[in-house]
Amino acid sequence: MxxxxxxxxxxxxxxxxxxxxxxxxxxxxxxxxxxxxxxxxxxxxxxxxxxxxxxxxxxxxxxxxxxxxxxxxxxxxxxxxxxxxxxxxxxxxxxxxxxxxxxxxxxxxxxxxxxxxxxxxxxxxxxxxxxxxxxxxxxxxxxxxxxxxxxxxxxxxxxxxxxxxxxxxxxxxxxxxxxxxxxxxxxxxxxxxxxxxKRRAELSPEAWSFFQGDWLRSDAPSVQACYERLTRAAALNGWAVPSIDTIKNRIKTHIPLELRVAMRGGVFKAKQTLAPAQRRTRVGLHALAHVNGDGYTHNLWVALPNGEIVRPTTWFFQDVYSSMLLSYCVDVSENTDMLGLALHQMVSRYGVPDACTLDRGSAALSQAMTGRMCRPSGRDRKHKKFDSAEVEGAMKALGVDVTWTRVEADTAGNKGNARAKPIERAFNGKSGLGEYVDKHPAFNLATVGDSVEKKPAHYADSQKNAIPLETFLAVLAEEIEAWNSRTGRRSEMARARGLSYRQVFEESYSQVSVRKATEQQLLLCLMRTEQCRVNEGGLIELKAGQTPLGERNRYHSSLLYPYIGTQVSLRFDPFNLHSGVYAYDEKGSLIGLIPILEDVGYNDQRGARLQRLAQEEVMGRVELMQSTAEMMTPAEVADQLRNAALKRQKDEDESAAQGVAPGLVQMMPGLPRLPEQIAFKRAVGCDSTPASTADSIDFTDTLIDLFGKKD
Known part of the structure; x- marks a missing residue:
């Protein structure tokens, strides 16, 4: 061609x-x-x-x-x-x-x-x-x-x-x-x-756009459901639609994985899934150089002494360098009280850490933590919440550098970044506390599982098999000690020699100098606070010490006398209420340690003697104050008042003699001169006696002489 x-x-x-x-x-x-x-x-x-x-x-x-x-x-x-x-x-x-x-x-x-x-x-x-x-x-x-x-x-x-x-x-x-x-x-x-x-069948651009808008949603609908809706819309609009297999392959090849995860699973899932977790080395740290803390809700039912059945929560502090659990505190829910008590245990036992990482999204940041009085906030002007600055203030007083994990918004609400705290790995997994504590044989038939999908067969009757609180606390202490002492750990600091967390901690702890807290600094760790009114006699009643019968612990001290009728803030250890409470005034200043006023038996003779001794002590202080006080006797006070009255009357007489017109002196011949004569005082121009008409005539003549008669 x-x-x-x-x-x-x-x-x-x-x-x-x-x-x-x-x-x-x-x-x-x-x-x-x-x-x-x-x-x-x-x-x-x-x-x-x-x-x-x-x-x-x-x-x-x-x-x-x-x-x-x-x-x-x-x-x-x-x-x-x-x-x-x-x-x-x-x-x-x-x-x-x-x-x-x-x-x-x-x-x-x-x-x-x-x-x-x-x-x-x-x-x-x-x-x-x-x-x-x-x-x-x-x-x-x-x-x-x-x-x-x-x-x-x-x-x-x-x-x-x-x-x-x-x-x-x-x-x-x-x-x-x-x-x-x-x-x-x-x-x-x-x-x-x-x-x-068939997979190469024609697909209209409008149909593909429709499918993407339906499938790329946080509701995460299935491909099958979206495809069926696509076919219905295509029949009305005349779009060309291929088979569902073509659509599935098109999803893989035409929609990036990042976009699929972000739009169907949310931004939080995209960040957690697509960005690998950082691996931070602990080289350069030492024992108590950095600690982190968080709360863990146990997956079992526990019966409290008052009959209430709860799933307890434990707050832990963990050493970052060794992964050893340093202290813990148990409560019915996660709150700042347990945080403070766990902090008190750690600081009093081992010393003050250099830095601490906490979860800003934790429920621990929702209760009163500091010992100062309530701040104005809200309609009732009572502030019962606090922000991270208050926690930071309590720990800053101990010299701890507080850092907070970033808050991530997920499908369950705001939560902290679990990847930023090593302690999260101590809670879950096959070697976590949930496996060794919650599934302990002593807690048989009382567990509930760690998720909805993992409910045990006895879940319906688990609450009926709640274990006593004393049993739970004993097993928890035993398992935490075993968890710290288990050898062959695979952490960065332990895996080379097959050490336990405790061995790694003690080895480093013996080689470094750790700051110790003073008694006043330890007071800052007692986070439990309560406001009480000071009753007559300097007596306060603490609601936190209320018994099942309604009785409350009473505390008394002469230090509270100046605050009778006012509110004071009490800081105390709820597990040791008999050791006394620390009282603070409205400005947050320490008043002092207020000892407990214990109840005594009705037939207790020793109690009567103690009461008499207390009264004698009060009276002894009163007599001492009277003897040392520089004050006048009642007779001296009366003499001073009488002399002051005479001096004042004398001054008034001299003032009247110098400032009153001569003609007017004759109109008031009967004015009282002394206080005891005040009952006989008469008004000017008026006399209460029958002879008052003469005085009236004299008064009229005097006025005519002075000012003349009106025409």
Missing amino acids: GKTSCTCGIESKSQTESPRHQKSTGSMNMFLTVKELIGLPGMPGTERNTLTKLNKLSEQKAEWRQKRAKGKGFEYHIDCLPPETRAHLLHQQVKDLKKGEVKTRIETGSEELWLTYQESSEKKRQEASRRFEVCLMVADLVERHGMGIKKAMADVAEKTGVAASNLTRWFYVKPGLKRIDKGDWLAALIDENGLNT
Whole structure:
């Protein structure tokens, strides 16, 4: 036929337009330009520096960089970008999809070809690449050398050993490269033998966008349910929809894993799943250099002495260097009281740690912790909550550097970052306290399981089999000691020599100098506080010491006399109420230690003697105060008052004699001069006696003499 020009689409697009540019992740472009990346997180702020960094990042794989379809320069694949840049782009994609602002850019034919390419095996893709190179040689001879396509096919067949009939079939029959854009040749040259051709059915862009909006939701609907809704919508709108298997494969190849996890599982799950946990070394630390604490709710029922059945919670402090549990405290729920008591145990036993990590999202941050009076807050002006600054203040007074884990919002609400605290690994797992304590044989039939899916067979009757509190505390203490002393630990500091946590701690503890807390500093650890009114006689009643019969512990001291009728704040150890309580005034200043006023038996003669001695002691103090007080006797006070009255009367007489007009002196001859005469005082111009008419006449004459008679 002679030389024929190639109209197979060879010249429509240059060879440099890689088919990778056609692969789209849902609605997201996998290749980005330099200008699109300038200033993003993890990228420089100038075009020159951004280009330099992108070139370095894309050096590992050639497919990470390709020439732009239009204009000069290169485009860079999203996989070569830093994690923070990818996270920003995907986060922006999540926002756009939620707002419905993303426009899909799907070319149906091209997408189906590349879907088939992705579904093929690696062997088939390698064969397609070999065919693609041969076909490009044919196109090069036609475009650059002006050779006819038949002649070009023959020359290439002779050089490569590929049959000319195969080249003719590829260009004219199947797949028919003359009718296909060169950018899709690689995908089109896949051998379809063994492939499910139905998966290459047409999928309308609107249908794919509809499916993404339905499937990429936090409700995480199934593919089957979304596909059924898609088919109903497609029937009304005339969309082309492939089989569900094609949709499933399209999800894997066109929607990035990060986007799937973030939009269906939430941001918290994406952070926890896609970003590997950090592994922090403990080299450079020592015993009590850093501790961390958290609460653990046991998965069993415990019967309290008052008959209440609860799932107890234990607060632990753990040494980060050795992983040894330093102290613990048990309560009915997680609160700051147990935190303070556990802190008191740790500091009094081992010393003050240098730093401490706590969970800011913990329930321990929801109760009163400091010893000061309530702050105004809310309608009743009573502040019963505190923030992290108050905890920090109590520990700062001990010289502890407090750090807080970041709060992450998950499906259960705000919670702390469990990965940031090594103590979390002591609670769960096959070697955790939940396995050794909660499933102890002494607690048989009282456990409830650690999740809804792991309820034991006896779950319905577990509450009836609640164990006594004393039994629980004894087993807990025994298992914690065994947990600390178990050898062959695999922690960073113990695995080399097969040591236990206690051995690692004691070895380091003996080689370092640890600060010891003073008695006043230890008081700050007693977090349990209560406000009480000081009753008559300096007596206070503590509600925390209330018995099942309603009686309360009473405390008395003469130090409380100045505060009778006011409120004071008490700080005390709830496990040792008989040792006394510490009272603080409204300004938070320490009043002193207030001893307990114990009850005595009705027939206890010793109690009567003690009461008499207490009264005699009070009276002795009163007599001593009277003897040392510089005060007047009642007779001296009366004399002082009488002398003051006489002096005042004398001063008044002198003032009246100097300041009253002579004519008016005659009108008041009978005014009282002394206080005892006040009962006989008469008003000016009036007399209560029968002879008052004379005084009235004298008064009128005096006025006429002074001022004259009115005409």
